Amino acid sequence: MESAGFWIRIGATLLDAIIVSIPLAFFSLIITGGENNEELVTDILSFLYSLLLPVVWGGYTIGKRICGIKIRRVDDHSSPGIVTMLLRNLVAGVIYGLTFGIGVIISALMVGLREDKRSIHDFIAGTEVVFDSVDMITRKHN
Template sequence: MDHVIKPAGFWIRLLGNLLDGVIVSIPLTLIVFLLTGEVNENDPVISILGFIYTVAVPILWSGYTIGKRIVGVRIVKVNGKKLGIGAMLLRVLVAGIVYSLTLGIALIVSLFMVVFRKDKRSLHDLMAGTYVTYAKPHEMEDKHTVAS
């Protein structure tokens, strides 16, 4: 059964994403500069490493990224199962394609969804079967054990 526990809203999610952007992009840019001797913000190496970070870190770190951990939220599956590569690829890659193809209109719709929906789920959350929560990993286990 699907349960949404302590959903995180727009502003905290935005802050987590902004922190990730700053915390991850500065070291990546520095590493690429040290390796190549130049800084190019459109460097594909930075984009690829950023994508890997966005997909892999939440899988390996109970739904957290560095920015989300700082603000106390994380990505989880609605069904209570472990976050995996499929969900994260849907959430990041497929949603990114949808947002691009709709020229950002779907992104604006997503923002309104996070603001106005009770469960705070965006389009990419719905696609991936995920949501962003304040609940810690042990709280989720307790809730899903009781609900089962």
């Protein structure tokens, strides 16, 4: 399968942000009743979305599914498990925070410049983001 590059990955992330942020904000408002910790609840729900959805939906988030890309493990090309996604999101997030965002910039450059399009969080978790084989067949026939 073909590795997904910088722009398609950014597009999927933006779609996730747009499509998921409104329902998450709504659920946070319901859960908190409009109290001051609404942002914390939204952050927790967002983290759970990015952690759990790829595990239960075969490597997809809503944005990735729309864009025809998915996360998979490099070693056996299987869908990511919970430990893989924890490494990808939590450990990488800590590293990005500790580097004051420099790690995010380096990751973006890695996706844009490396042949395999893998970023820091892909290396930490042993994952890659690839175009879905069904989508690849559709694109070749059009």
